[in-house]
Amino acid sequence: MYEILMPIDTSESRGRKQAAFVTALPGASESIHVSLLYVFDDENKAETTAPRQLSGGNAAFKRLREANVGIEQVSRIGKPAEQIVSVAEELDADLLVLGGRKHSPGRSALFGSVTQSVIRQTERPVTVTGGEAAET
Structure with missing residues (x-):
């Protein structure tokens, strides 16, 4: 079974x-299993972000589900990038599929992502799928 980790954020479009x-x-539908990962960066914020x-x-x-792909949902609290990498290791993920945002080069260099x-x-x-421009 090919294991894919798919971290999810607040954007339906990126999802x-x-x-x-x-x-x-x-x-x-036959050979892929997807783990949807929700990472909340603050336990207190989890209630409003969820x-x-x-x-x-x-x-x-x-x-x-419509494509008959096996799915499970996982949630973690912590820094998103660290949690994504940690869960990928735990699951021995074959691929990470991230939903990217479009940033200006200056913003990405200054703040990272x-x-x-x-x-x-x-x-x-x-793999980074396309996304809409980030809100400023």
Whole structure:
């Protein structure tokens, strides 16, 4: 079974794009298992973030379920990039599918991003699906 880790954020659009990528892979319904990962960076914020983050996950979950892809949902509290890399190791993920945001080069250099951090911290393959421009 090919294990994919799919971290989910608050964007339904990014969740749908991530799921679309996975369901387009050959043999998706027979040989792929997806772990949807929700990371909350603060236990206190989890209550307010969860409904928005879960809506992004629901969009991805629905698309994956319709394609008969095996799914499980996992949640963690901590720094998103660190938790994503940690869970990828725990699951021995074959691929990480991240939903990217479009940032200006200056903003990315100044603030960094979860996607950049994950790519730097893991030796596992990472696919970044497109996303809409980040809100400022």
